[in-house]
Amino acid sequence: MKIDRVAVVGSSVAGIRAAQALRAGGFDGEVVVVGAESAAPYDKPPLSKQLLTGESTAADIGLLRADCEFGLRLGVAAAGLDPARKEVILADGEPVGYDALIIATGVRARTLPGTDEKLVRSLRELRDGAALRARLADGDPVVVIGGGFIGAEVAAAAALAGCPVTIVEALAAPFSRVLGADVGSLLTALHAEHGVTVLTSATVTGVDRLPRDRALVRLADGRALEAGTVVAGVGCVPNTEWLADSGLPLDDGVHTDDRCAVRGADGVYAIGDVARWHDPAGGVTRRVEHWTNAVEQANFVAHQILRPAQAQHYASVPYFWSDQFGVKIQMTGRVGPGDNVEVLRCSTPAGDRNVALYSRAGQFTAAVTFGWPKGSVTTRMAWQHGAHVADVRAALAAVSDRVTPVDLAAKKGT
Amino acid sequence: MRIHADVGKCQGYGNCAGLDKVHFDLDDDGLVVVRSPTITAEQRETVTAAVRACPAEAIWLADDEN
16 A cells, blocks of 8 residues: 555654654655654653753754654644544644554653652653753752662762762662662662762652752651652653553553554554564563664664565664763663673773673673773674674673673672 | 764764664774765665664765765
8 A cells, every 4th residue: 555644653762763764765755743742852861861961951952953854743742543544633633644653652750659740850851851950950969769770860960960869779789670780789889989879678658848849758667868859760651541542452552563563553553662562582572661772663664664565573682871970881682580690891992891791591691881882882793693602702802902800799899 | 975973972872883884883982983984875774774873963974075
């Protein structure tokens, strides 16, 4: 069937890059991008990084070039979908017809149950970032609830701004859900070096409002932390409510097949943080909240729409980055339960760099590099080809002067 | 069309080299190196995908005279 009109719902990086990829691939029909936020499309990773530290301003993080080659309907959310009529219904009642639909409505920050959203901030939209940056300028104590990457980035930015910072983490080690406890402790040490207090195995039971716009964070063990600013980084929820009556398969995201296409809905695709795609390699569904995955799925789906005959399943190398205290932390792959972990110190012309390598029965599963982009790219190439961990060590040795193992047990004691 | 890069903007994310190792690499400081600035018609789709995958917008395609 000839496709004349593509509708994209979602104006963050997945939606915008999909529209751009359609044009770059030669699509000459109509493309319209619908976005709930009225702000011009912008990039989200800097919200908890460069925008908070002041390295970037809102003007620096726009996603569009001057020559926008597609239609934009901003400031109006999608409210419904009729896949039989091939129409998206906007909140103002206007229908948007399509031949192909790309769902890219992303996620929103999970809120802490029983707390006031004005008191416990979250960070997902540009206005959240701008408001938080203004708060950090006061230098008042900051409590970050949740020791994930967003929380850690906020903590780092707050500490750099001169605020006393405490991270409250429910698990025994921050970052351990993604990195495992051993490597999580390396990141904890980085925060400790910069004066951040990290409370582990600590559960928040409530946040009370104090006079003069302050807050009291109460913990299960009886401790209470007074703060000028409280930020929760406790995960995200996919934005699928607008699809509740559409009949689309929804369960923690929009379910798709291995080509990012939604089964049972002709011409409908889902990409980015909201999409739960079937990964044939693992025989599982995955919903990935990372920038690079969003852009790669955008490219993939644009290609599917332009040249469906060349259909193949979506595959990518899992990758994300985080910036904390000026250190670029880059992760490739996925850590599984019980994976072996080793840390290597690689001497490079730019200085010594740590790399954590994870493996299962000798097979390389994941890598985390600290401040070493070239090492990160090396591990991405290796992951792509399904390497043995010994081959990854050799590849890292080939791009550094010397590689020495780091004793994790000794490191933890210091 | 040629590949252009601004190493001043590069942040070392490595998405370019991850997607197109024919044209992109990183140096020891983690900054982009354009291995070959010229592209063929067949390479165009891969290169433009790498350009869109740069979070720092440090690489782009432009006519030779630009």
